[in-house]
Amino acid sequence: MTTIKTISSKLGASLFALVFVIGFGAGGLFGGVLPMSRQVQGWWRADELVAVLARVDQLRMDEHRGKSKTLRVVAEFVYQYNGRTYRSNRINIAGDGSDNIGSYHQDTYARLQQARDSQQKVTLWLDPQEPEFAVYDKTLRLSLFLFLIPFATLFPAVSLGALWALWAIWCKADKEETQSAVAVTPGQQLAGAQSYAAGRLELQADNSGALGLGLFALFWNLLSFPIAGVVLLQDQQGSQWGWLVLVFPLAGIFLMWAAGKIALARWRLGKVSLSLTQQPYTGIDNLAVRLHIEPGLGLRLQTASTHYPVQIQVQCVHEDRRGEDTTTKTLWAQELGERHVVHGAQSLDFSISLPADMPISGILEHKEVEVIWKLQIKVLDAELSFKLPVRQGMGGQVNARDVLEQQYPREPINLFGFPRTPEGTKQQTRNWFWAYGIFFVLIAITAFAIFNSASEDSTQQRSTQQRSTDQAQTLAQTETFAQLKARLATGADVNAGDAEGRSLLMQAVDEVSLEKVRYLLEQGAKVDLATPVDADGHGGRTAVFAAIDHDAVEIVQALADADADLRRPSNKVWTPVHYAAYKGALKSLRYLHQRGLAIDEVFNGGRGSTPLMVAAQYNQLPAIAFLLQAGADRSKKDLYGEDACGYARFFKQEAAAKALDCQ
Known part of the structure; x- marks a missing residue:
């Protein structure tokens, strides 16, 4: 029956988990998944868009101040398509938001301000099937895309983990760890805790840790790679210090390589189990042990050998998991020597003896302090660890504290608080730098290809815009000097303007035709006529500004000689x-x-x-x-x-x- 105390504790844990489910789930959805999906959707749609010239009608830079300052370019464009006039306020194809990633908003604002002030049209990218949809920038913002990766992956992962914890709190059966200190006589078998087959005690190896290390490496890389990419993309100066951020992705690659190496070694070894003829106890001699290997030793190797070395060691360790670090101290250890097993063997028989003056397996004064008996086996670069359920033998019970005092006398107080290295631990130190080096090169090449593709799209956009502008100017240059003279000879107004309000004089200046300019001035063209000024104050461009736009100093001089106002502002x-x-x-x-x-x-x-x-x-x-x-x-x-x-x-x-x- 569930007690009130258990229900209250479950409710408290459930509320705590629910905060993570909702908080990280909402943050991942709205701060990562949806913005990232819009980026991908916009990138996919970009190829279907066509170019159209547009006028920058409104432009401003919005600044938002919170924990950090963010910017957002707000603009409105006016364009025509199939004889109809449309308006659009879209800047980037992935959607417009406020952020401070790089100088995207400052650069975009500067380009649009330049086009508006010089009364030049910009290129929008329009969907022919939906003319109302037109966007100024159809390229993928790579730095923003990288920035969103952790939010789109880690936050949902935390939310799902909290959801699993919520399910486990109410639906998963509670596991009660019981430790039995019953003395076991020689030849007696333990009933209950371990599985039995054909009268023998079956033990399974501890987890290799590859899955946990791999998940940690995955989380590490999902953070380090995007952050490194954003930092390097923003490092416009190419500072040598900016490359230091690559240390973190390199560490992530090394962790992933280590996890893969452990998992591969376990797979090559196959399914391994251990069987004992009876329950192990302190003081036992020559306990028969058999190691089972399926499908057979070495059968999964690409390059087989006639036999393989196997190293076996029995340990009794004292493990203290309190605090941040785990301290492991070896109370007793015995090497059984190296054995050689033939290729394809499915078993290995050996025997072990345990001393009588050692403590039994089990938890001590705290649930995080434990005595553990281990049988460690190393074969085919795989390390296996089996926990032995050692019980009390015929002799008296040994206190683990006494053994610790004998093996590890109390050390003097460390006045400076320096951490001490745990004893009795073994670490693999073989470094295959070439393996993760090649992996990193592949990732770097992939990232460069994506960035180069985005840069090519941006270059293509600017080239298309320039071609469109050149085409518009070419259309204005269809009238020759002879045709102009003939038209004016028929009585045409010398100060007539086109659809944009440009006078004939201004059109001649835009053509950089000094001959036409002088002729029009001789015919009485007004030198200071300007294009109309709209409700937002845009326009007011005169022939002087058109001449300066082309740096045609002879035309500027001709206009000045015709009493053009060189101090008159434009709009x-x-x-x-x-x-x-x-x-x-x-x-x-x-x-x-x-x-x-x-x-x-x-x-x-x-x-x-x-x-x-x-x-x-x-x-x-x-x-x-x-x-x-x-x-x-x-x-x-x-x-x-x-x-x-x-x-x-x-x-x-x-x-x-x-x-x-x-x-």
Whole structure:
């Protein structure tokens, strides 16, 4: 009958296990499995998408502060497909969330800001079957994918383990460990605790530990490999210290190799059991023992031998499992010498004798303190350990404490608290570095292939975007100079604009046609016409900005000679000098400086940045060098107190920071 105390203890243990089931289960599901499945689903869908040009309509960077700062790019794109206009706010194909893994959000925001400020279109990837679905980045975020692996694997594993514990608390039968100290006379057999077959005592070997070591190695690798991958991917500088993180995956590979080696050795040996003719007791002489091997010694080896060495040892040990470390002390041990067994043998007979002045098997004053008799056998690189249920013989009972005092006199107190190495333990020290070295190389090659594939996808995306932009520009260059003159001769408006609001003059500038520009100016084209400004303040691009975009200094000069306003900002964001610094248009920047434009001017829109700050943000090294040579003040600060070095550091432009001599 279950007592109230047992029920209350089960309820307490069940609540504790339930917390792990729900907590780790929910964390693994929403923090790992679902985000990781979206990554895989998005990667699988990416090949079906087609490119379409889109305008960046809205853009901002959201910052969330909790235990750590996380970022998220929020954008809205406007695009057309099959004559209809659509809007999309998807950045990454796997879904958009807030995180601080690498510089993905900062880099994406910088690219989109550059496209929006320069009024250039970006490439979206659209599903032809579902035109409402369009995404800016269709590549797999490898660092985020690696980061999610522990959450998608370890957390559910802990939840399942807690669920099993919950089942075991209520459904698994309680095991009561009973120790019997009944004296056994010679020839008498023990009834009950051990299994018997044909009048003999059958013993099974202890577990090899390969499964436990393998599970630990699996958990270790599920943590160490993703963490190492994330660290190395974020280590953009290639620091030599970053490679130290590989020590942990190497340790995991070694653990996995050790577990596999133990499991392989046991499999090669086959099924092994031990039979004794009677119950072992202290003081017994020549107890007959038989080792059974199925299917036969050496039959599972690829390279067989005529005979195999077998090493046998009998031990009586005192094991203290209290605390973090297990202390094992050998009270008595006897080597039986090396025996040789022929190939294919299914049994090995030998005998053992046990001293009378040793304690019997069993738990002592604490459940974690025990005397254990072991029969240890080493054959075919496999180590077998059989626990012998040694009982009291004809002589008097021996106290384990007395034997310990004789074998291991009390040691002086360790004033410095240094841990002492447990005695009587044996460890395998053979190192097959080539085995796990080859395994690591295979894993490294696989990781490199995945990363290289992701990089190729990103490169392909940028190439497709560039090709789409080039195609759009090619369409605008269909009209020849003769056709332009003929059209204007028929009375066409010289200031007419296209669908985007670009005047004929601006179109000629985009074609980098000085001949057309001069002709249009002669025909009375308005030099300062600008594209429309939308509700969000985007637009306002003039012919001067178009000329700077191509660094066509002759056209800039022609526009300036036609009284173009070289100080007029574009949509209250860019001034011509800022735009030249942003584009790295060195010839245009030098010409504007020669025309007397201030090299340190600020604009009212945005953050109040100077041209030097803009050049640092976009890593325009020639522009930085020229601005500094022209006397730009690199210590000047914007509205938020940041100088040019602050811009270089925030946008991780190391070359720009070096050019500015930032400390």
